Amino acid sequence: MARNFLSLKFVKSGPTPEQLEKFLNQQFRELSFKTKSVAKNIRSAMVGYIAAQVSARNVTGNRVSTGNLIKSIQVHKTVGGYAVGDVQYMNKEAPYWAVVNWGHRGYTIPAISRKDKSKKLRFVGAQDGNLVYPFQTKARQQVIAPMNYIEWAASIGSRFFKDEMLSVLRKKNI
Amino acid sequence: MASYFRQSRNCELSLLEYLQTCFTNDWSDITLVKSFKQVFSSTVNLPIVCIRLADISSQRREIGSTNLEDKYLVIIDIFARSDAQRLDLADYIKEKLKNGWTHYDFSHASGDNTTLDKSANGRDFVTEFISNTKVEFGDDVEDKEKYRQTISIRVRKSS
Numbered sequence: 001m002a003r004n005f006l007s008l009k010f011v012k013s014g015p016t017p018e019q020l021e022k023f024l025n026q027q028f029r030e031l032s033f034k035t036k037s038v039a040k041n042i043r044s045a046m047v048g049y050i051a052a053q054v055s056a057r058n059v060t061g062n063r064v065s066t067g068n069l070i071k072s073i074q075v076h077k078t079v080g081g082y083a084v085g086d087v088q089y090m091n092k093e094a095p096y097w098a099v100v101n102w103g104h105r106g107y108t109i110p111a112i113s114r115k116d117k118s119k120k121l122r123f124v125g126a127q128d129g130n131l132v133y134p135f136q137t138k139a140r141q142q143v144i145a146p147m148n149y150i151e152w153a154a155s156i157g158s159r160f161f162k163d164e165m166l167s168v169l170r171k172k173n174i
Numbered sequence: 175m176a177s178y179f180r181q182s183r184n185c186e187l188s189l190l191e192y193l194q195t196c197f198t199n200d201w202s203d204i205t206l207v208k209s210f211k212q213v214f215s216s217t218v219n220l221p222i223v224c225i226r227l228a229d230i231s232s233q234r235r236e237i238g239s240t241n242l243e244d245k246y247l248v249i250i251d252i253f254a255r256s257d258a259q260r261l262d263l264a265d266y267i268k269e270k271l272k273n274g275w276t277h278y279d280f281s282h283a284s285g286d287n288t289t290l291d292k293s294a295n296g297r298d299f300v301t302e303f304i305s306n307t308k309v310e311f312g313d314d315v316e317d318k319e320k321y322r323q324t325i326s327i328r329v330r331k332s333s
Contacts, residue, residue, distance in 0.1 A: 102309045102324060103251075105214045105316065143211050148228050148249055151326035154304050155247055156231065 027168060032081070034164040039075045039082035041160050046084065046153040047073060053147050069094040084153070103146030178281040185246050185277065185329060186227040187290075188298055192275035193225065193267070200266070213253060213318060220318060221259060223267070224251040228326075245301060246329045251309075254321040264306055264323045274299035277331050302328040 015023065047070050072093035073085050090097045099106070179187070190208055197204040205222045207213060213224050229247035234240075250267060254260035278292040304326040311319065 098309075098311065102322075103210050104311060104319065106311075106314075143214050145210050146228075146249070146251075148247070148326065151249065151304055151324075152229055152247060155229075155302060155326070155328050158302065 030168045031165065034168055035081045036075070038157070038160050038164050039084050042153050042157045043073060043075050043084045045156055045160075046149055049152055050147065050149050053149070069097055069100060072097065085150075099144055100147050101150050102148070103144055105141065105143045177284060177287075178279065181244065181331065182227060182230055182246065184279055184295075185298055185331060186225065186248070187280050188275060188278045189248065189329070190225055191278065191292070193223065193270065196266075196270050197223075201263075204263075210251070213251070220253055220255045221263065222251075222253040222318070223263070224253070225249075226251075243330070247304075248327050248329050250325040250327070252323040252325070253318050254323070257321050260308070260321040260323045264325060267325060268303070268306065271300050271303075271327065274332075296332045298329050298331050300327045301330050304328060 050070055069090075072090045074089070075082055075084055076086050076089075077083075085097075186208065190206060194206050197206065203219075203221070205218050207218065207222060207224050208226060210224060210226065212218060213222050226249050227246050228249045231245050231247070232242040233245075235243040252260060252263045252267070254263055274297045276294050277296045277298045279295045280290050280292050282288075282290050306325045307323065309319075309322040309324050
């Protein structure tokens with residue numbers, strides 16, 4: 001008689017393989033759905049954080065406006081999930097997003113008229129100190145303090161993610 | 175009467191104190207600052223490490239308790255002389271942070287805010303390494319920002 005190092009035997013004490021497969025598929029669908037909700041929550045918290053920072057800076061006299069930045073932060077679908085902030089889209093709509101997040105020293109053009117689209121780009125880099133724009137405004141050098149809204153959102157995002165995922169995984173449907 | 179600093183300020187200063195000691199022992203000529211604007215001062219030379227406490231999140235410590243558990247978002251910006259130094263400094267700092275450091279309560283005598291007294295009060299430790307990223311703004315940047323790295327961590331004081 002042959003001897004085995006390891007023998008396997010199915011004992012019917014829990015779900016059948018079919019039930020388990022069904023359960024896992026259902027959980028996967030729920031988790032995918034929750035990912036979108038987590039991304040939306042992170043986006044809304046991030047936007048709130050930026051708005052709060054902007055108000056705080058207005059009080060101290062450094063007038064800033066990040067309306068375009070807030071509008072440019074959107075939830076979008078990626079392979080296998082959702083993401084907050086499409087870099088390509090943000091580079092087009094709010095090209096200063098990185099400067100606002102990480103801080104920088106460079107030249108900025110004060111906004112005079114919001115109606116004139118040619119004056120939309122206010123951050124002009126580090127080397128354009130001598131440029132005089134058509135509207136006779138000289139760029140001025142200043143340090144833009146970092147807002148770190150990405151790092152902030154990443155740090156609270158993990159909590160949102162954990163809470164949502166646990167709410168699905170704690171369900172006992174099997 | 176001595177003036178005692180509150181916990182958030184102590185947390186930021188304890189990390190500064192810890193890294194300053196580490197840099198003094200293992201590196202030379204590293205300038206440690208705690209404000210982003212100081213980095214661009216003409217009197218401060220590369221390499222520079224800037225440590226800032228950016229945000230505090232407070233949650234109830236436990237059900238039925240009025241105590242809060244504060245977690246601090248700390249941003250460490252590295253402004254290096256070269257790309258190699260940027261990576262070395264980032265790795266060095268990460269290694270030094272992983273085991274935590276002594277939390278000090280700082281105070282100064284009334285009327286003298288230049289000399290700080292400190293007394294150890296527990297430890298601070300990193301609960302989360304959030305990011306460790308190179309920051310690039312293209313070629314149009316001044317020397318101080320050419321080789322820049324940012325590390326963000328969540329820090330909590332042990333109770």
